[in-house]
Amino acid sequence: MVKKDLSIMISGRAGDGILFTGNLLAKIFKRKGLEVFTFRDFPSNIRGEPTAYTIRASEEKIFGPSQEIDILAAFDCESVLRHLNKVNYNGFVICDSSEQIKIDSTLKKKRKIFNIPIKRLARESFGREIFKNVIILGVLSHFLRLEFNLISKIIEETFLQKKGREIVEKNLKGLNLGKNEAKKLIKEIYQITLPTKKDKNRLLITGDEAMALGALIAGCRFFSGYPICPASEIMEWLARKLPAYNGVVVQTEDEIAAIHMVFGASYAGVRAMTATSGPGFSLMSEGLSLAGMTEIPIVIAYVQRVGPSTGMPTKNEQGDLLQSIFSGHGDFPSIVISPATIEDCFYLTGEAFNFADKFQCPVIILTEQLYGQNYQTVKEFDFTKIKIDRGKLIKSENLIKDKPFLRYKITKDGISPRVIPSLERGIHMVEGNEHEETGYRNETPLIKEKMTQKRMKKLETALNYLPKPIFSGNEKAEIGIIGFGSTFGPIQETKKILIEKGLQTQTMHLRTLWPLQIEILKKFINSKKIVFVIEYNFSGQLYFLLRQLVKPSIELKNIRKFNSEPFSKYELVEIIEREINP
Amino acid sequence: MKTINKYKLFEPTWCPGCGNYGILNALMRSALELNLEPHKIVIVSGIGCSGRINNYFKCYGIHGTHGRPLPIASGVKLANPELSVFAVSGDGDAYSIGMSHFLHTVRRNPDIVYLVVNNQVFALTRGQASPTSNLGFISVSTPYGTKEYPIDGIKLALAAGGTFIARGFSGNIPQLVRLIKKAIKHRGFSFIDILSPCRVHNKVQDYNWYRKNIINLDEDPSYDFGNKQKAWERINTFEKIPTGLIYVEEKPCWEDLILGKEKAMSHLDLKPEKYDYNPLLKEFY
Numbered sequence: 060m061v062k063k064d065l066s067i068m069i070s071g072r073a074g075d076g077i078l079f080t081g082n083l084l085a086k087i088f089k090r091k092g093l094e095v096f097t098f099r100d101f102p103s104n105i106r107g108e109p110t111a112y113t114i115r116a117s118e119e120k121i122f123g124p125s126q127e128i129d130i131l132a133a134f135d136c137e138s139v140l141r142h143l144n145k146v147n148y149n150g151f152v153i154c155d156s157s158e159q160i161k162i163d164s165t166l167k168k169k170r171k172i173f174n175i176p177i178k179r180l181a182r183e184s185f186g187r188e189i190f191k192n193v194i195i196l197g198v199l200s201h202f203l204r205l206e207f208n209l210i211s212k213i214i215e216e217t218f219l220q221k222k223g224r225e226i227v228e229k230n231l232k233g234l235n236l237g238k239n240e241a242k243k244l245i246k247e248i249y250q251i252t253l254p255t256k257k258d259k260n261r262l263l264i265t266g267d268e269a270m271a272l273g274a275l276i277a278g279c280r281f282f283s284g285y286p287i288c289p290a291s292e293i294m295e296w297l298a299r300k301l302p303a304y305n306g307v308v309v310q311t312e313d314e315i316a317a318i319h320m321v322f323g324a325s326y327a328g329v330r331a332m333t334a335t336s337g338p339g340f341s342l343m344s345e346g347l348s349l350a351g352m353t354e355i356p357i358v359i360a361y362v363q364r365v366g367p368s369t370g371m372p373t374k375n376e377q378g379d380l381l382q383s384i385f386s387g388h389g390d391f392p393s394i395v396i397s398p399a400t401i402e403d404c405f406y407l408t409g410e411a412f413n414f415a416d417k418f419q420c421p422v423i424i425l426t427e428q429l430y431g432q433n434y435q436t437v438k439e440f441d442f443t444k445i446k447i448d449r450g451k452l453i454k455s456e457n458l459i460k461d462k463p464f465l466r467y468k469i470t471k472d473g474i475s476p477r478v479i480p481s482l483e484r485g486i487h488m489v490e491g492n493e494h495e496e497t498g499y500r501n502e503t504p505l506i507k508e509k510m511t512q513k514r515m516k517k518l519e520t521a522l523n524y525l526p527k528p529i530f531s532g533n534e535k536a537e538i539g540i541i542g543f544g545s546t547f548g549p550i551q552e553t554k555k556i557l558i559e560k561g562l563q564t565q566t567m568h569l570r571t572l573w574p575l576q577i578e579i580l581k582k583f584i585n586s587k588k589i590v591f592v593i594e595y596n597f598s599g600q601l602y603f604l605l606r607q608l609v610k611p612s613i614e615l616k617n618i619r620k621f622n623s624e625p626f627s628k629y630e631l632v633e634i635i636e637r638e639i640n641p
Numbered sequence: 642m643k644t645i646n647k648y649k650l651f652e653p654t655w656c657p658g659c660g661n662y663g664i665l666n667a668l669m670r671s672a673l674e675l676n677l678e679p680h681k682i683v684i685v686s687g688i689g690c691s692g693r694i695n696n697y698f699k700c701y702g703i704h705g706t707h708g709r710p711l712p713i714a715s716g717v718k719l720a721n722p723e724l725s726v727f728a729v730s731g732d733g734d735a736y737s738i739g740m741s742h743f744l745h746t747v748r749r750n751p752d753i754v755y756l757v758v759n760n761q762v763f764a765l766t767r768g769q770a771s772p773t774s775n776l777g778f779i780s781v782s783t784p785y786g787t788k789e790y791p792i793d794g795i796k797l798a799l800a801a802g803g804t805f806i807a808r809g810f811s812g813n814i815p816q817l818v819r820l821i822k823k824a825i826k827h828r829g830f831s832f833i834d835i836l837s838p839c840r841v842h843n844k845v846q847d848y849n850w851y852r853k854n855i856i857n858l859d860e861d862p863s864y865d866f867g868n869k870q871k872a873w874e875r876i877n878t879f880e881k882i883p884t885g886l887i888y889v890e891e892k893p894c895w896e897d898l899i900l901g902k903e904k905a906m907s908h909l910d911l912k913p914e915k916y917d918y919n920p921l922l923k924e925f926y
Contacts, residue, residue: 261926262922262925262926263925263926264925268925272921275918275921276913276918277911278909278911278913280906280909280911281716281719281720281906283712283716300921302901304901304916305900305901305902305903305906305909306901306906307719307899307900307901307906309715309719309899311712311745312741312742312744312745313741315709315712315742316709316712316741316742316745317712319705319706319709319712319713319716320712320713320715320716320719321716322705322712322713322716323685323703323712323713323714323715323716323717323718323720324716324717324719324720324906325716325720326703326713326716326717326720327683327716327717327720327721327724327907328720328721328905328906328907328908329720329906329907329909330911331716331720345706345709346706346709349705349706353703353705439922440922442913442918443913445913447911447912447913479721479907479908480680480683480701480717480721480724481680481681481701481721481723481724481907482680483678483680485680485701486679486680486699486700486701487701487702488695488696488702488703488704489701489702489703489704489705490695490702490704491688491704491705491706492704498702499651499696500696500704
């Protein structure tokens with residue numbers, strides 16, 4: 060049987076090592092030239108609670124996980140019962156026969172179940188249950204006719220340097236063990252063949268890694284942050300890589316320190332960034348306001364998770380859209396951009412530093428757990444596309460002797476010249492109180508008014524430079540769909556299914572969330588008969604913004620999901636169809 | 642120019658008799674005697690009366706957020722270690738809202754001079770009790786006297802691994818100049834808690850009170866500021882408040898441990914063609 064779009068879920072308990080198996084599988088599919096998207100469904104604990112990791116491999120470009128599973132590989136029977144309803148009726152379940160499992164035939168449907176003593180094999184052959192991970196990989200390698208050489212090469216790459224030859228050999232042994240065991244049970248008629256394509260110039264990368272890499276290439280040499288799901292991976296990746304490029308990563312005592320250290324480093328001339336999620340961003344808001352007031356460029360990668368409060372730290376939501384835009388006291392400009400895809404995480408982060416330097420304000424890269432912590436195959440990044448533009452950063456020769464340097468000079472575009480401290484003629488004051496052009500404190504009403512206007516002017520100036528939305532579909536379609544962030548995958552698939560059903564749509568995926576691109580939005584919305592606004596939150600935060608600021612001539616339909624799961628393939632299709640043909 | 646005038650900016654507007662005048666003067670004299678150029682100095686101040694110092698001392702200045710001058714100063718110093726970086730806080734800034742940053746900066750040991758102007762009261766916000774106010778201190782926020790015991794930044798710094806710990810008094814400028822100069826020369830985090838009377842909001846601890854209640858360790862030849870055990874004993878002897886150099890230790894500062902070999906990060910050429918970025922992709926193939 061040939062499968063062009065396959066989803067495998069590996070399920071067990073936290074601590075089982077599911078991430079290991081899934082990541083290897085993702086890499087195998089990637090090397091086979093397939094498009095890959097992974098989906099972590101992990102609890103926020105370390106050991107014990109049920110976890111699942113789904114790897115989707117497809118011949119065609121995909122932008123998100125599938126909520127339908129073709130193969131469920133489970134380490135315990137509870138996992139089978141928990142996830143069986145997601146497995147296609149004619150799908151497969153591989154489960155550990157060490158546990159006796161009885162599945163009611165009404166539940167089982169046509170699904171085929173293979174019982175394999177995975178844990179027992181691991182214990183008997185290695186004395187350690189942890190080898191169940193590579194044994195199940197062996198089982199899958201037979202099931203999916205995966206090339207042994209390819210897997211053994213990836214195992215070697217993974218372990219040889221870090222753990223040595225012995226561990227490589229043990230894993231290869233486990234792989235064979237699983238494969239041979241599978242041969243006994245999974246007959247040829249059940250075997251699945253995946254297409255093979257050329258794996259050229261592609262990467263398998265998470266959004267967090269892509270943002271970290273984008274930052275480094277853009278010249279970021281300073282990072283300070285505080286560990287938080289699902290953004291820590293940005294700090295961890297940079298902590299490994301920055302020192303070789305003369306950069307520094309500081310793990311601070313809290314997010315307040317993190318943003319202020321970024322502020323100090325950026326003021327002194329380094330491109331600097333922090334990364335966080337909702338709770339950390341809340342703490343950062345006073346630093347955000349300071350950077351806004353004093354016009355110091357800072358970049359924050361904001362990887363949303365489910366809130367409020369500690370919420371669900373390892374799950375996906377878009378509930379912080381408004382916080383990302385309106386956080387911080389007082390009127391000050393800040394820019395919020397949002398990668399449409401994991402690939403976009405790289406390029407937009409590269410751009411973010413230019414925006415921060417050019418417009419001298421906080422730039423927030425707003426994304427979500429679904430992108431931050433999941434892998435996707437992307438086209439190899441083109442580093443030459445990252446240009447470095449430091450805006451109005453001026454050099455010593457442009458400074459006039461014996462004249463005070465006007466760091467906050469009122470200009471047409473609202474942007475003033477900036478110097479890196481240490482220049483004799485550039486001495487100035489960075490003042491969190493209201494200040495005049497020199498930077499020194501001045502709280503007179505006229506200055507307050509002028510300086511507020513000057514700062515806010517920068518948003519207007521920025522509008523033309525900020526990332527444009529991604530449009531797709533039929534321009535003449537009467538149905539429009541608007542989204543941002545991780546709804547990209549579901550929206551694209553919905554568009555495809557609707558075309559098959561004879562419904563034309565045009566989609567618009569926003570990549571700049573603040574300042575809102577009102578004219579572009581107005582044009583799009585007003586060209587449609589009906590426009591759906593899709594988002595992962597309860598309150599309809601994007602819908603709220605569009606209604607208040609775009610003031611569209613037609614009624615917008617808001618589709619919201621807030622149970623932490625992404626839209627499944629037909630979910631959006633059904634809702635849209637219901638709206639159109641009630 | 643060989644006078645402190647080269648550091649002068651606006652006329653200070655602190656209240657008459659405020660300890661901040663003496664501190665500002667001591668800082669200017671120290672900078673002058675050590676030949677620090679205004680454009681190579683960054684002073685990061687917190688929020689409070691002491692935070693106004695940036696308006697009176699000509700150099701690169703940051704007047705940021707309440708309690709956060711140390712993280713800001715740390716960022717500046719790591720970005721460009723060639724700058725002389727000072728942070729100035731009040732006792733509210735340092736020991737109340739900024740306490741966590743204080744302890745963590747002490748343990749990181751960046752080469753920063755930290756002056757805490759300790760007047761045992763929130764003066765700018767008009768006289769509320771602070772964490773260093775004595776038990777029973779009557780203020781607008783503690784009309785029946787504080788019911789909390791005060792904390793001592795010196796003890797905290799010693800416990801957190803401080804490498805330069807001193808206490809000054811704004812009524813003794815020559816000593817303060819000596820301490821600040823030593824602090825500037827010390828390679829590491831140099832912390833000076835400066836007892837500084839607020840004549841408006843703290844009527845209890847005035848200049849006379851301090852003169853009666855402090856002792857000067859610098860005048861005690863038997864005191865060994867290199868002995869941590871002795872320092873701990875000394876600051877826990879309650880008869881009088883010790884001032885002077887309390888503890889000094891040489892150990893690698895943060896920049897020595899964390900920074901790369903190149904010059905200051907702030908002056909790196911960031912053009913992508915300057916770097917070989919391709920090895921970074923290997924793990925993603």
